[in-house]
Amino acid sequence: MFPTISLSKALTLGGYVNVRVLRDHAKREAFAAAEQTRQALRYIAQNTQLPLLQRTKAQVELALMNPNTRRLKIKNRCITTGRGRGVLRNFRICRYQFRLLGKAGDLPGVRKANW
């Protein structure tokens, strides 16, 4: 029915939390947990000196892994509003929050351009 996803029981996040943020964080946890397996399989699959059967098996296993353990499933969201679009990577906040906080002087080194 609904896709389920594992989430750490002792979940504590300092930023804004809504269901989308939680979902994204769960994907981050899944990725971090499976990263070493994934890299090992990638190593086997891409090593041309190993037998072809072994490499193919590694490829298949990689493809069969839970899609939530992929890095590309992770999306950076705004930590103050949870917004998924228009997020400035360096500040981890969305464009409107950037404007508000920047104007208030809460972001070091940021000020309104004037020329």
Next chain:
Amino acid sequence: MTTTISTIVKLLPTKALPPRERLQELAKTSARIFSTTYNPHNARTGNRILRERLRGPTLLDYYFPGRRFGVVDLRRHFPMMSFVDEDERQRLLDVQSKKARGKGAPKKKKVGNDKKKKAKIVRGGGGGEGYVRAKL
């Protein structure tokens, strides 16, 4: 670092080159001595992947893991002092004023059995210890 023939050739003092086999031998020996990789045909060994750093810890840090310190924590750590929860006080004031204007929450229905439905959280499963499988 890899030792290739071209780098060795650059280091040679004369322009007259020794035979190719000789140079390859030299590259092999130098790789053995300085414990570098000898890969004359540039075969893909997948070492690139082993060299990558793990990104999991950095990615987990994105949403500021760790609890926010609030009034509840202050009360627990300093039980001898009293702290005012401004948000809670304001909420109670609002509820009071709403009630005074006759716009409070309706009274609860009296039901015979007090069995309440609990939120379904399937624990365990394949997630391992310390994990909850939740519908997100």
